[in-house]
Amino acid sequence: MKRKAVTGDLILAQARQLHGMPLSMKRANELASEVQKLNDAVKNAEHLLDFNDDPARFAATLVRLKGKTR
Amino acid sequence: MKGELVDLSLTAVAEAIRKRKVSSVEVARACLERIDRIQPSVNCYIGIERAGVLRAARKADEAIAKRRALGPLHGVPLAHKDMYYRAGKISTGGAHILRDYKPNIDSTAGARLDAAGALWLGTLNMAEFAANPTGHNVHFGHCRNPWNTEHITGGSSSGSGAAVAARTCFGSLGSDTGGSVRLPAAANGVVGLKPTYGLISRYGIVPRSWSHDTVGPLTRTVRDCARMTRVVAGSDPNDPTSTSELIPNYEEGIDAGIKGLRIGVPRRYYCDDITDDVRSAMDASLAALRSLGARIVPVDAPDPKRLFLVSNLITKCEAAAIHARWMRERPEDYSMVVRARVEDGFHVPAVAYIEALNLRPHFLEEFVSTVFSKCDVLHCPVMTLPVPTIAETDPAAPGDVPRIIERLTRNTRPFNHLGTPALSVPAGFSNNGLPVAFQLVGRPYSEALLFRAGHAYQSVTDWHARAPAL
DSSP, rough: OOOOOHHHHHHHHHHHHTSSOOHHHHHHHHHHHHHHHHHHHTTGGGOOOOOOOOOOHHHHHHHHHOOOOO | GGGGGGSSOHHHHHHHHHHHHOHHHHHHHHHHHHHHHHHHOOOOOOEEEHHHHHHHHHHHHHHHHHHHOOOTTTTTTEEEEEEEEOSSOOOOOOOOOOOTTSSSSSOOOHHHHHTOOOEEEOOOOOOGGOOTTOOTTTOOOOOOTTTTBBBBSSSSSSSHHHHHHHSSSEEEEEEEETTTTTHHHHTOOOOEEEEOOOOOOOBBBBOTTTTOOOOEEEEEHHHHHHHHHHHHSSSSSOTTTTTOOOOOOOHHHHHHHHSSSEEEEEEESSSTTTHHHHHHHHHHHHHHHHHHHOOEEEEEOOHHHHHHHHHHHHHHHHHHHHHHHHHHHHHHOHHHHHHHHHHHGSOHHHHHHHHHHHHHHHHHHHHHHHHHHOOSSSEEEEEEEEEOTGGGOOOSSOOOOOOOOHHTTTTTTTHHHTTTEEEEEEEETTTTSOEEEEEOOOTTTHHHHHHHHHHHHHHHHHGGGGGOOO
C-alpha cells in the first residue's frame, strides 16, 4: 500500500492523545511537513538496510575504518 | 611580560608558567582583567570564579616552587561551556530550567583537565540546551561576536568561541552535536575540534543527543587543541560509548609537515551556495596547503543533504525523549527556538528512528570508500556565507527555525552523523570583517593527521594570531 502524506490532523491527534501537548493547527501543519521530510529521507535510503543491522555496530565501524593515528 | 600574557597561546603560557617566567597568579589576574573589560559588550561568561581561580593559581605556583610533578596544563586558566558538571556547582546548560541545577557528579572531561593542572576560570554562555547554532540565548542574554558585536558568535558553544577569541582564557571545552564547536570556532576566528564520536567521554555533560554528542576543545592554535584533546580523550568506564583505542600524544609529529598529503575538495554540494568572499578565502587556504607540498584532489563526496536529514531525525527524537517531561509540564520555560527544534521528534515513528541509527554504519562505509580512497583529508568551508548578524538570524516564528538552522549547519551536521573528526581552522576574513574558516575532515580516529595538517597551515599563515580590537 502506498503511504499517504503525514497530515496536520495526524500530528494534532498524536500531540493530544499520545503526548498530552496542546498544538495549534498551523503549527501541526508545519510539523507534518517537517516530519514527512525526515521520514522520507530514511525511506529513500532503506535499500541500504539489512536484516542483521544493529545500531551498536556504528562504534565498531568507526574502529574498523579508522585512519592513521599519526 | 604582563601586558602580553593574554596573547600567549595555551602551550606557550603553560611553558612560561612551568619555567617560572610568569606565575599562574599573574596569568589568572591578567585573564580576570581582560574579562572585566570585555564581558559588558561580549557577554561570554555566565559565571566568573574570581576567588576560586586565584586560590587554585596560588596552589599551582606553590607546587612549582616545591618541584612537584606538573601536568601538561599546569596553572593554565581555562573556561568551559556551562554544561560540564562539577558536583555541587550550578551547570545551567544555558537554560532557564537548569538555572539552579546542581549535579552531584563531575564530568570526566573536566576532571581530566583538573588532573592535568588546568584552572577553572568560569562558566561560559551557550545556546539553551546546546540547541541553537546561532548561539542566541534569551535567558542569559545573547553572547556577541568580539569581532563585531552586532553579529552572531555561532553556537551552541557561543561563549567558548568568543571567550577564546577575546583572549579571556587559553582554551575551552565546547560540545558539538551538529556543528556546535566548529561554528563558533569559525565565526570567532579560533580553532575547534569535533572529535571522532566516542574519542572523548560524554559523562557528566548536559545531553543534547546521545548518539551525536561530542566533547571538543576550542583554542587559538592547532597545537593548543592537540594538547587539550590528548588530556581529555580516551576510555571512560562511565561512558559506554567512549573509545577503547589508545590515545597518541598528538603533539608528537605535529611538525612533520604535509608533503605528499592528498587533500580532497568536494566537486559538488559543499560549496554550492558559497559567497564570493568565502570562496576566495577557501581558494587561498588551498593555495597555502599546496605550497606546503600537499596535493589538492577533486573528489565526488556523497550528497550531504541525506546525511543532514537522517541526522536531524535522530537528534530530534533523542531530544524529544530527553525533554519530554519538561516539554509537557513547563513548555513556557523553553525558548521558541528550542521548542521548535524538539517538537518534531515527538511525531517521528520509533521504527524510523531505529532505521536512521542503522543507516549510520552504511553511510560511513560509503563515505569512507568514496572519499578517503581518493584523498587523506577532505577540505570544505565550515560555513558557506559570511557570519550573519544577530538580527538576521532571529526567527520571528517557529516555522522560520529550520531554514535558519539548515543554512548554518549544512556543512557541519553531516560529519556528526558519520562520526568522523573535523577540525575548524581560521582562514581569513569575509567582506564584512568577520572570520572565515575551513574544516579538515578525516577518517575515524585520524585526529593526529588533522592536527598535523592544520598546524602546517598555521605555520605559513597568521589568521590565528589576529585578535579582535576590544
